[in-house]
Amino acid sequence: MKRNVIVGQSGGPTAAINSSLAGVYRTAIDRGANKVYGMLHGIQGLLEEKYIDLSEHIRTELDVELLKRTPAAFLGSCRYKLPGIHEDKAVYEKIFAILDKLDIEAFIYIGGNDSMDTIKKLSDYAILTGHQTRFIGCPKTIDNDLALTDHTPGYGSAAKYIGTSMKEIIRDSFCLEYPKGLVTIVEIMGRNAGWLTGAAALSKGEDCEGPDLIYLPELTFDIQSFRTKVEQLLKKKTSVVVAVSEGIRTADGKYVCELGKDINFVDSFGHKQLSGTASYLASFIAGELGCKTRAIEFSTLQRAGSHLASRVDILEAYQVGGAAVKAADEGDSGQMVVLQRISDDPYQCATAVKDVHKIANDEKCVPRNWINKDGTYVTDEFITYVEPLIQGDVSPVMVDGIPRHLYTPKELYKK
């Protein structure tokens, strides 16, 4: 590379997104890039000329290692969607003026569906105007819902967190006996795709029965049949554990978390409170069956749990970042790096690039035949797919008993 590289992060953060950033940085430097800039809060920040020189933040080999172990977007993220080129040309002119000013050869964007839309539009604009900057997308999302790639960096670590925490919850759940049993409902992210919720089954093994029921958002949720299944299970076990996606919906298309909405109460300060899927179902089951219930949400913990990251995931995220820079350096543009699985066991996977036009705004869901007939569990095929992605650990660098992260750019959160 002869000129500079700029990299941004976009969409929901993950435990592996900074490993991709580390891969971009190191590969760009190794291939001779003069400067590597980081957009603060993605393309939205870039439009306000908010960026940093990454070499001022990643100074040593140790910093690279810390960055790989730092959860959430080191550069900050955004959910900004570029207008169509013909809708607002001025935005594009502004972006490209900034890229020219910074002498950018490669523009790397680490993100999910929306971010690939950004890469698509910017590379289209570059073609239209004969601009030389190359635009490459780097996949990232815990949701694992990107098309054309076997899986997305970030997913494996979230799946490992979910499998591990689910096992700990199951273990905890049968300690205390309740007269009518205990039903624990665990709510997991992934509004339309059940990849994360299905990962709850990873807790199953010789030493753990796994959750009793798993409900993915791909299928319609029937609350009465759910009630019946729980009731039957309570006849055999003192504790029933259920994994549900935040996005499960009833036959009329309503999200379960919205079922109590019409009558959601307004508190003494006049604020409306919404309850989540798990807490709704927990209160439903408690009312119907009279048993003790518990609602648990993994919330942001499942996407930020870098202390429990998967080694396969962190290394692949790093490779994917490097592959993005390499592709740009070799002349590609309008492409996203993808992961192509060569074999399950031993697990082998390679990077390739695919036209971003075929990826953007598409959503990959769990295939129907990877969910059991009942719609209450994932199949062995699902486990065979996900298990290689959670292997190995990345030991945190512990300082005073707590994992150390790379220092955050203060520009990110100070006003």
Added chain:
Amino acid sequence: MKRNVIVGQSGGPTAAINSSLAGVYRTAIDRGANKVYGMLHGIQGLLEEKYIDLSEHIRTELDVELLKRTPAAFLGSCRYKLPGIHEDKAVYEKIFAILDKLDIEAFIYIGGNDSMDTIKKLSDYAILTGHQTRFIGCPKTIDNDLALTDHTPGYGSAAKYIGTSMKEIIRDSFCLEYPKGLVTIVEIMGRNAGWLTGAAALSKGEDCEGPDLIYLPELTFDIQSFRTKVEQLLKKKTSVVVAVSEGIRTADGKYVCELGKDINFVDSFGHKQLSGTASYLASFIAGELGCKTRAIEFSTLQRAGSHLASRVDILEAYQVGGAAVKAADEGDSGQMVVLQRISDDPYQCATAVKDVHKIANDEKCVPRNWINKDGTYVTDEFITYVEPLIQGDVSPVMVDGIPRHLYTPKELYKK
């Protein structure tokens, strides 16, 4: 020891309670005990003659190591409180008949306040009736609220989990920019004692500013002053993170989680839904300040997170279990093992025994001078106290990418 030992677990589970069980088992075997029985679901199960022979479950050295790494009560737990001796003598007669039948020399009970009440009553009854069985308590609670001991096994691992997860949440919280900022409220266990909530400050370091506000249950919570503080912080930062105890109360003694209670809605199935402290405050702040808010509960994850256990905690839990058996073997009864800190740095701690009559039903809170004047943070003294307790890691035994636990006795949850 010439005869048998029986051990039980009681109260809320922790990540270290099974390490104490391992310590009891190994020490009893090493000191010549014939059999080591485990009560299933504590004294409540014993009353129904539910117990197992531990040697059938802990067969190898590896099993001992797995048991140390297994969260939640391996034997199951209970919240059963023994009646007074003069209220119901029959219960005592039944228990002692079972102990005689099993030829029990030492009865070890691992638990918190209520469990020490059990030890007190049983040892009193033994004295009254001239019975030879010895009764020793083994401290355990994530709440760290037991009197006379420097700290309780279980607390260090929970504190490490809270410090680590809090740091990951803080990191996640400033990724995305919101027009009026983001306020994240994290709810932490400990209804009357703020030891766990204060541990949120462990996330603070060179690489992290820590939570912005910490509210312990020891002090009255003023919701309007809280609102003002958050408003001021939002002028300086894009993201504000607050740690609150589940037990904070307003000046009239009402729990914050009960503030919305009178108007809690009843859903379409007629079930009442209660919201937690964090979700109440999140909705309050959203309504008052118009910013984005997020409520996170660490829930059972904080007490079951053995994958992130503190080495100091797991080893001390093991030692305490061993010390309990040793004390019984040497003739003690009606005592609880305590931890006595010798120095902070280097951290040194020794076991001793104390009369259980001085411990039972007492509750140790965070001293006022370990909380800042404002009541919004813990002081350096608090950190000096807790930091040694979270040091070191216990590598999980990973199988297929997920921590392996010791197999659970099926009697525990199968009906």
